[in-house]
Amino acid sequence: MIAPIDHLMILPVILPAMAAAFLVLALRHHLRRQRMVSIVVTALLVGVAAWLFAQASDGTVRAYRLGDWPAPYGIVLVLDRLSATLLLLTAVLALCVVVYAAGGVDGRGRHFHPLFQFQLMGINGAFLTGDVFNLFVFFEVMLIASYGLMLHGGGPARLKAGFQYVAINLLASVVFLVGVGLIYAVTGTLNMADLAVKVPQVAAADAGLLKAGALLLFLVFATKAALVPLHWWLPATYAGTSAPVAALFMIMTKVGAYAIVRVYGLVFGDGAGPLAMAAAPLVIPAALLTLVLGTAGLLGSRTLRDLAAFAVIASMGTLLVAVGLFDADGLSAGLYYLVHSTLAGAALFLLAGLVQEGRGPAGDRLVPAPAMVGETLLGGLFFLCAIALVGLPPLSGFLGKVMILEAARASGLWPWIWALILAASLLMTFGFARAGSALFWASGPVSGTGPRLPIVPLGAVLALLALTLAWTLAAGPVADALQLTAHQALDRSVYIGAVLGPDARLAAGD
Amino acid sequence: MELLVAGVIGILTTVGIYLVLRAHTFPVILGLTFLSYAVNVFLFAMGRLVIDRPPVISPDAPAYTDPLPQALVLTAIVISFGMTALIVVLALRGYLETGSDRTTLDAARRTEDGDGA
Structure with missing residues (x-):
């Protein structure tokens, strides 16, 4: 029996779903009211996520059984420190993005706000779900x-880039289903805690089949996380869509990274017997390649949005190096960097949107053009974004990279990791400096006819950068909390005990 | 029967992969459809192939077939059906707006650059 207040755990899924349905059915033709409802709901979501985060901070893992069906038969949601952290990050990012979009971007087509809420439902569900098939379902909600x-x-x-984006994700969904099918065929369960119990007990003859399933799932998560060589859909998609959407998509690559941590930290983690660390040897080399490729793309980009998209790829490379260590130090450094790169990357995409609007015909291409209104302010903000994303002191990108480099010393590949992360940072500095001087220095006199700087979207960018700054200032206590988060996320027995009950924990031999 | 089912899945997948790798939108869509058929049959077979057995509990059933893969297939069919409809519309709109049904991005980029200059 659970206390009524524990039902709040499902709100991050229910609230956006209800809001989206309400927006579509009742407020279909009222953009202003849609904006209000969407912003209020997202603000509520921040409140709920903060409350759940406070709940999870006591260190217990909470399982919520829908319809009170016992796991592993029913659907189960699991809230621990890791999922609570990511829920809070999603909600805060979404609030900034929806405020930016309310500045006018949402009126350029129909149904922006319902789609936005459905996307939040899918993302939150993916962070909360405790079983692999529901992970698939929430992935699909998020993708649709x-x-x-x-x-x-x-x-x-946008249509051409969209076709590629949809096609690659449909393919990934097919591969996901094949992986899920193989895992189910061998173990007879898809509940993550139950899988964590049963995977070590799999007969030797079936181990190969299970490993194939595990690696197919890894391919899918790597596609979502834009890991080389499965990254190629990302630049066209992120650079091709509107600024607020690209900013929200920052969290989607992180869903891929989260799924890697969950499935490969928990199910195929240390205690998984013959299948322990099935995908782990692949992660760090692929992540380093991702970093190199992202940096090269960043140097060669011709528009600010392309540059931002390749910066995302490079940051995913750095993040996955940390995740690929699969130990508590690596994971906590990775989580610090994950939050930082999501906020700073989103700020850069929103800023690119402002630049594109302000420069008229030149758009966001990195060529000299008449100066735009508010150039000094935008240039200053770009400078801050660049410092954060490249990882120069004093902002959180620097601290994140230092933590990752520290943690990487445990790995046998550490010379490679150090050399490539440091070299990439240097090259990214060049890339950002080139873009900044083309956009803000090599410009002619102000034409005086450009549109005025929109206040509300500018506020959203400022809020994201302020959050990055706060993340830097709070680095000490945050790092301690994330250390606990990482330990909990890699602890199989606590998770199994919370979902299946203490008996299963004993049966698993932990 | 195992050989037949496995063979069908293999052929559907082969055809699907070949078509997905084509450079025009229509074959790619057909390829995705083939792949989703293949995966549906595959998921179905993952509950083991059983003939003439009920999936739900009944007093006079000697044995059961696994109902879970059937539920998974149902979900997968609904999702892939909806997605196919979406991507067809998307391909048509793309064809009408750019005048080409190639899946590469060059044509669209060129138009955009032309507009911008």
């Missing part, structure tokens, strides 16, 4: 909404 958002506003370039 993202197709609509990605294409919002239309235009030939």
Whole structure:
């Protein structure tokens, strides 16, 4: 029996779902009211996520059984420190993005706000779910909404990029189903805690089949996380869509990274017997390649949005190096960097949107053009974004990279990790400096006819950068909390005990 | 029967992969459809192939077939059906707006650059 207040755990899924349905059915033609409802609901979501975060901070793992069906038969949601952290990050990011979008972008097509809420439902569900098939379902909810958002506003370039985005994700879904099918065929369960119990007990003859399933799932998560060589859909998608959508998509790559941590930290983690660390040897080399490729793309980009998209790829590379260590130090450094790169990357995409609007015909291409209104302010903000993303002191990107480099000393590949992360940072500095001087220094006199700086979207960018700054200032206590988070996320027995009850924990031999 | 089912899954997958790798939108869509058929049959077979057995509990059933893969297949069919409809519309809109049904991004980029200059 659970206390009534524990039912709040399902709110991050229910609240956006209800809001989306309400927006579509009742407020279909009222953009202003849609904005109000969407912003209020997202603000509520921040409140709920903060409350859940406070709940999870006591260190217990909470399982919520829908309809009170016992696990592993029923659907189960699991809240621990890791999922609570990511829920809070999603909600805060979403609030900034929806405020930016309310500045006018949401009026360029229909149904921006319902799609936005459905996307939040999918993302929150993916962070909360405790079983692999529901992970698939929430991935699909998230993707279906993202197709609509990605294409919002239309235009030939966006349609072409959208087709590729949809096609690659449909393929990934097919591979996901094959992986899920193989895992179910061998173990007879898809509940993550139950899998964590049963995977070590799999007969030797079936181990190969299970490993194939595990690696297919890894391919899917790597596609979502834009790990080389499965990254190629990302630049066209992120650079092709509107600024707020690209900013929200920052969290989608993180869903891939989260799924890798969950499935490969818990199910195929240390205690998984013959299948322990099935995918682990692949992660760090692929992540380093991702970093190199992202940096190269960043140096070669011709528009600010391309540059931001490749910065995302590079940051995913750095993040996955940390995740790929699969130990508590690596994971906590990775989580610090994850939050930082989500906030700073989103700020850069929103800023690119402002630059593109302000420069008229030149758009966000990195060529000299008449100066835009408010150039000094935008230039200053770009400078801050660049410092954060490249990882120069004093902002959180620097601290995140230092933590990752520290943690990487435990790995046998540490010379490679150090050399590539440091070299990539240097090259990224060049890339950002080139873009900044083309956009803000090599400009002619102010034409005086450009549109005025929109206040509300600017506020959203400022809020994201302020959060990055706060993340830097709070680094000490945050790092301690994330250390606990990482330990809990890699502790199989606590998770199994919370979902299946203490008996299963004993049966698992932990 | 195992050989037949496995063979069908293999052929559907092969055809699907070949078509997905084509450079025009229509074959890619057909390829995705083939792949989703293949995966549906595959998921179905993952509950083991059983003939003439009920999936739900009944007093006079000697044995059961696994109902869970059937539920998974149902979910997968609904999702892939909806997605196919979406991508067809998307391909059509793309064709009408750019005048080409190639899946590469170059054509669209060129138009955009042309507009911008």
